[in-house]
Amino acid sequence: MIIDCHGHYTTAPKAHDAFREAQLKHFADPSQPLPVYPAISDDAIRESIETNQLRLLRERGADMTIFSPRASTMAHHLGDESVSQAWTRHCNDLIARVVALYPETFIGVCQLPQSPGVTIEHSIAELERCVNELGFVGCNLNPDPSGGHWNGPPLTDRAWYPFFEKMVELDVPAMIHVSGSCNANFHATGAHYINADTTAFMQFLEGDLFGDFPDLRFVIPHGGGAVPYHWGRYRGLADMLKKPPLNEHVMKNVSFDTCVYHQPGIDLLFRVIDIDNILFGSEMVGAVRGIDPTTGHHFDDTRRYIDSLGLSAQDRHKVYEGNVRRIYPRLDAQLRARGR
Helix, strand or coil: CCEEEEEEECCCCHHHHHHHHHHHHHHHCCCCCCCCCCCCCHHHHHHHHHCCHHHHHHHHCCCEEEEEECHHHCCCCCCCHHHHHHHHHHHHHHHHHHHHHCCCCEEECECCCCCCCCCHHHHHHHHHHHHHHCCCCCEEECCCCCCCCCCCCCCCCHHHHHHHHHHHHHCCCEEECCCCCCCCCCCHHHHHHHHHHHHHHHHHHHCCHHHHCCCCCEEECHHHCCCHHHHHHHHHHHHHCCCCCHHHHCCCCEEEECCCCCHHHHHHHHHHCCHHHEECCCCCCCCCCCECCCCCCECCCHHHHHHCCCCCHHHHHHHHHHHHHHHCHHHHHHHHHCCC
16 A cells, blocks of 8 residues: 655635635735635535546555645734634645545645644644544644744744643644745745754754653654755764764654655665655645656656665555554554455
């Protein structure tokens, strides 16, 4: 079985995005009408999925995607807490509808209603709802809800602990995933995303979070940002900071996905990072949607790169299925219940 750990609903029906636009207009100018979330038909959802993610999954030979709302439109820096709470709930409910229509192919991961300056404790209720009521298997956690200003506490700060306690209680992992950037210095997908991946890893290295939460699990996407390329730097920093080796201090709790869009990058990822810490992911249809002129294939067709590595059958199983099921035990339980 091939499970893609990183998929977003980037092709949601236009009415969904129109609601968001109207919601933000009302927030900016309360004289504008308060929008009512539209009735979106099953057929509209089917059209958005079957011509995009489902088609590509079948063409590329994957079986299932862990699916969440579009990362760039989480936009926690827009509106206020009440706006984020309402928008998040609609986004997660839409994911639940996709999963209900295609239960063999999609499984849900939730967006959180984070807002700058608002305690992460206010996101716990939505995590509980999505896991306990909607059957979701994880969440996307934004380490910088400010949208590129990084003026909140690091992930190792105790302000995050109530949420981490709930993650452990529910036995769900979080993918570290920022949203859009409102800072002109940081292009969202080319800089802000990769910066967040790298920053989160360094925060974990510098702190002692996993001493307090040995069962906490994170997925750092986009191949771990800059981390594999600078692995020696981080090993050296761990030594300078008097921390244990990375495989003991961080990597028992952190994994990277394979959203790296060329063969040399994948080659390096697999040379540097232990096979048990790598999850297959593509983030299609996502940040990079074009065709690589040097290969004639889509940049985000990451299975091609992995298949070119010549992995053993055991290692292929780990990357494509085993590691994902171990890190997302609620996914594993649902698949076992179906005999898969």
